[in-house]
Amino acid sequence: MRTPPELLVGTPGRYAREVFHQRHPTLIDRVAAAHPYSAAQRAALGALLDESLTGEIRPLPDDAPDLPDWAAWDRGHVGRPWADAPFLWAESYFYRRILDAVDYFRPGPWLGVDPFRPMKDAEFADPGLDGDFAWVAALGREPDAAGLATVVKAAVFGNRADISFRLQEPDGGDANAELLVDDTARLLTELAGGPGAVCLIADNGGREVMADLVLANWLLDTGLADRITLHVKPVPYYVSDATASDVDAAAARLGRPLDSRVAVRTHAFWCAPLDFGAMPADLRADLAGHRVVVAKGDLNYRRLVGDRDWDPTTPIRAAATDLGVPVVALRTCKSEVVVGLDPATVAGLDAAEPRWRVSGRHGMVQAR
Known part of the structure; x- marks a missing residue:
């Protein structure tokens, strides 16, 4: 039996594209409003959303604690357009990038603070x-x-x-x-x-x-x-x-x-x-x-x-x-x-x- 292709983020008329273009903007607004985040954190959330809608996939920062894991999981998608990435891969990476935007892994007041906790x-x-x-x-x-x-x-x-x-x-x-x-x-x-x-x-x-x-x-x-x-x-x-x-x-x-x-x-x-x-x-x-x-x-x-x-x-x-x-x-x-x-x-x-x-x-x- 032929294995069918993976579902991609940018395919017109498919649910994956709806998730990125309809659900994610609302989600980013909710996350930004959930905590008293700094201007820099809110800007990072907005930049992630813009990148995911029209840009290319950026890597995690060099100090990310799970960088070796994501290097193994990359499969060549980082650096390519989000629209060309498999839905399963891209959606997961989007949520990982939210944690990066709100400093979840960085020493400081937001270390380990669940961005979704109020919801x-x-x-x-x-x-x-x-x-x-x-x-x-x-x-x-x-x-x-x-x-x-x-x-x-x-x-x-x-x-x-x-x-x-x-x-x-x-x-x-x-x-x-x-x-x-x-x-x-x-x-x-x-x-x-x-x-x-x-x-x-x-x-x-x-x-x-x-x-x-x-x-x-x-x-x-x-x-x-x-x-x-x-x-x-x-x-x-x-x-x-x-x-x-x-x-x-x-x-x-x-x-x-x-x-x-x-x-x-x-x-x-x-x-x-x-x-x-x-x-x-x-x-x-x-x-x-x-x-x-x-x-x-x-x-x-x-x-x-x-x-x-x-x-x-x-x-x-x-x-x-x-x-x-x-x-x-x-x-x-x-x-x-x-x-x-x-x-x-x-x-x-x-x-x-x-x-x-x-x-x-x-x-x-x-x-x-």
Whole structure:
């Protein structure tokens, strides 16, 4: 089977170009207003936006602590037009450059200050969260299909809460959201052989990581898992992506301390601009030590199957990276990359809803 081309930033009429030309200007305005940044920091944010819209990709400064990583991840894109870069690579590098613009890595008052923290805190402060998670109190402790379906669907559609997505699609993810693929039964089969370790690769903080913790707690409470490894980002990324501090905040908001059987880990690769085919050996070995890996969110889906112009009827096993362990992707559709659908479903969606791939109305529980 021919591997399709990567999605590029500058292709007219495609979602990647919308993200750079519609979402990113709003995002930069929000970041600039989030903290009392200096004139130089605000100018750096503005210059990054201008560069990303019309210019060539500039390198990181020589004192960047992760310069060796980015030198290895470059793939020849630095120095070329942003419009010619792969969407997955360019979007990741854009967020890394935001951290540089606001002095996140530089000694001084802004060292380690999350530029997206006020937006994240606002989500945790939402009084509606109490009602949104009231159902958790009624969860049973039997390892049955109905309970798993409840916590899995909550984890899928918690992904709609992505802050960066709502900057562009404020009405995305309505109450009529539906699953286009539902392999929850396959996940139960992978878990049913007795307690084992489950890996959860987190995506967003806020509501989503709260739902992820509900899923993790339920797996532990029912005995379907005896350990959970929760992988998060090492630094602030994609506005709302979960870091270790976001997990702590989510556990506090749920009113249940983080279970001692949940290990929170991170790895530099989670902020790499590459798909999972480039995963380093140490991280691949870590994941392979689990009974099943649950990959959360749209970005992890893009990295699992490759951010390419796939025909949506392509079988997932033909597209997804083999990580040496069963993988189940839980994602809300918020980008053009989709695989594993039947032709009739695709035809119906194309006719009824032209933006079905990016609207946030549809989800997938998809096993590789």
